[in-house]
Amino acid sequence: MPVPAISVAMSVYNAERFLADAIDSVLGQSFADFEFLIVDDGSTDGSADIICAYAGRDARIRPVIRENRGLIASLNELLERAQAPLFARMDADDVCLPERFGAQHTFLEAHPDYGVVGTWTLDIDEAGKPYRLHGRDHPVDHASFLEAIEKDQPLICHPAAMMRRDVVRSVGGYHAAFRHCEDYDLWLRLASVTRLGNIPERLVRYRHYDEQVSSRHITEQQIGAAIAKTAYRERSAGRPDPTATLAQLPSLDTLDALFGREGTAREVRRQVAPNLLYSRKAMAEDGFALLCQYVREGGRTPGLWRAAARLAAFGMPRKAAHLAALLALG
Numbered sequence: 001m002p003v004p005a006i007s008v009a010m011s012v013y014n015a016e017r018f019l020a021d022a023i024d025s026v027l028g029q030s031f032a033d034f035e036f037l038i039v040d041d042g043s044t045d046g047s048a049d050i051i052c053a054y055a056g057r058d059a060r061i062r063p064v065i066r067e068n069r070g071l072i073a074s075l076n077e078l079l080e081r082a083q084a085p086l087f088a089r090m091d092a093d094d095v096c097l098p099e100r101f102g103a104q105h106t107f108l109e110a111h112p113d114y115g116v117v118g119t120w121t122l123d124i125d126e127a128g129k130p131y132r133l134h135g136r137d138h139p140v141d142h143a144s145f146l147e148a149i150e151k152d153q154p155l156i157c158h159p160a161a162m163m164r165r166d167v168v169r170s171v172g173g174y175h176a177a178f179r180h181c182e183d184y185d186l187w188l189r190l191a192s193v194t195r196l197g198n199i200p201e202r203l204v205r206y207r208h209y210d211e212q213v214s215s216r217h218i219t220e221q222q223i224g225a226a227i228a229k230t231a232y233r234e235r236s237a238g239r240p241d242p243t244a245t246l247a248q249l250p251s252l253d254t255l256d257a258l259f260g261r262e263g264t265a266r267e268v269r270r271q272v273a274p275n276l277l278y279s280r281k282a283m284a285e286d287g288f289a290l291l292c293q294y295v296r297e298g299g300r301t302p303g304l305w306r307a308a309a310r311l312a313a314f315g316m317p318r319k320a321a322h323l324a325a326l327l328a329l330g
Contacts (some may be wrong), residue, residue, distance in 0.1 A: 004060075006034035006101060007082035007165070008090055011074035015092035016046040018207065023054050023061075025095040031102035034088070036061045037078050042068025047092075072182050075174045082165055091159035093207045095124075100203040104162040107199055114142070115167035115194030116187070118156035119203040126209035142195035149188065149232070152271070156196060158183035160204040167194050177246040180217045181224040188232040218279045219272075219287040224249060226271040230264060252290070269294045274301045280314050283307075288319055295326045 008026055012019060026036055038061060040048045048065050055061040064081070079087060086108060088101060100119060107117050118138055123131040138154050139145040148155055161183075171189045178185035190196060210216075231243045242258050243249070250258055255265040273294035276282040283291070295304070304327055311320035 004033050004035045004084045005105060006031075006086045006088050006162070007078075007084040008034050008036045008088045008101075009075065009078035009082065010036070010038045010090045010092055011041055011071055011078065012038060012043060012047050012051065012092045013041045013068070013071070014043045014045045014047060016043075016050060018093040019047055019050050020054075021095055022090065022092050023050070025097070026090055027054075027058055027060075028098055029096065029101045030098045031105055034060060034101065035083060037064070037081055038062070039064045039074045039078060040066070041070070041074045042066065070179070072174045072176050072179060075182065079165065079168060079173050085165055086162055087165040087168060088162040089159050093209075094159045095128075095205040095207075097203045097205070099201075100160075101162070103199050103201060103203060108162065108164070111195075113195050114197060115190060116156060116161055116163045116196040118160045118162075118196075118198040120198060120200055121157050121160055121204045121206040122202040124205045124207050126207065128205070128207075131208045137200070138198040140200050141197045145196045146191065149191065149229075152229075155184065155187045156198060157204065157206055159206065160198075164194070172244075175243075175246075177243055177249050178224045178228055179248075180221040181228060184225050185228040185231075188228055189235075191232070192235060216281065219276060219282045219285065219290065222272045222275045223252065223268065223290075226268040227255070229271070230255075230259065230268065234259065266297055269297065270299055273299060274303075277301075277303050277307045278310075280310075283311055283314065283316065283319065288323075292323065292326060295323070295330065298330070300330065 010022070038051050040051055040063070051063045051065070055063045086105065088104070090096065104117050104119065108114060120137050123133050125131045136153050138156055139148045145155060167190065171193060174182045175185055187196060227243065227249055231241045235241050252265045252268060255268060256262050269290055273291050276287040276291060279287065308320045308323040308327065311323060
C-alpha cells in the first residue's frame with residue numbers, strides 16, 4: 001500500500017456518546033489521502049464495537065483494541081504506528097469540518113519551517129450548541145506563539161493540531177510526567193526546534209462538558225502546565241531541564257530542590273492559584289490547600305474574597321470561613 005499523506009491519530013476511552021460524530025467528521029474530509037489510527041484504550045462501554053464497525057466499512061481505519069494504558073502511552077503508540085510524514089490529532093468528542101485536513105496539509109507544504117499547525121476552533125457544548133468563551137483566539141504565526149507563551153494565553157488546541165511526525169519524535173514525543181497537560185509541554189519543547197502557528201479558520205468544533213479531562217483534573221493539569229513553563233524557561237536560559245527524564249512530576253514541596261532554585265514552588269503556586277478560583281471541583285479537592293498556601297505566602301489576586309463567598313454557595317462553609325480568615329490576616 002502507498003504511504004498516506006497524513007496519519008490521523010485518535011485515542012478513545014469510554015467515548016461512545018460522541019464517537020460516531022467524531023469518526024464521521026474525519027471520514028468526511030475533502031482531503032482523503034490519510035490513514036486513520038484509532039486506539040481503544042480499554043473502554044468499558046461500547047466504544048470498541050463502534051470502532052470495529054467503522055473499520056469494517058472503511059479500509060483507511062486501522063483499529064487497535066487493547067487494555068487501558070492511559071492517554072500519553074496511547075499517543076506515543078500512535079506516533080510510532082503512524083506511517084505518514086504528517087501526524088494529525090483528533091479527539092473522540094470533537095468534530096472536524098470537512099476542509100480541515102486540506103487546509104493544514106496545504107499550509108505545511110507551503111511552510112517547511114513550520115513543524116506544527118493548528119486551527120481556530122468553534123466551541124460547542126455537549127449538545128453541539130455554541131459554548132461561549134471570552135478568551136483570545138490561538139496565535140497565528142510563530143512570533144505570536146512565543147508572545148502567547150509569555151502571556152499565558154492559549155497556544156494550540158491539541159485535537160486541532162497537525163504535526164510533522166519526525167519533528168515530534170526528535171524531541172521524544174509526549175512526556176509521561178505531564179499527565180493532563182502533555183500537549184502544552186510538547187508545544188513548549190517544540191518551540192525551540194521548529195515554528196508553530198494556527199490557521200485563522202474555525203475548522204474544529206471543540207466540545208466542552210463536565211466529564212472532560214480539563215474539568216475532572218483541573219488542579220493536576222494547572223500544576224503540570226506551570227512546571228512545564230518553568231522547564232521551558234530553564235531551557236531558554238541554556239540550563240538543563242530537570243523534568244526531561246521524569247516519569248511523573250514530584251510534589252510541589254520538592255520543586256525548589258529539583259530546579260536548584262529557592263522560590264520555584266512558590267512561583268508555581270502563584271501561577272496556578274488564580275486559575276482554580278472558579279472551579280468547584282478544584283476547591284472541593286486538593287486545589288483548596290494550594291490556594292490557602294498561596295495566600296499564606298502573601299499571594300493576592302482579584303477575586304479571592306468572592307472565592308470565599310462561592311465556597312459558601314458551593315456548600316463548603318468551613319472552607320469559606322478558613323479562606324476568609326486567611327485573607328483577613330493579610
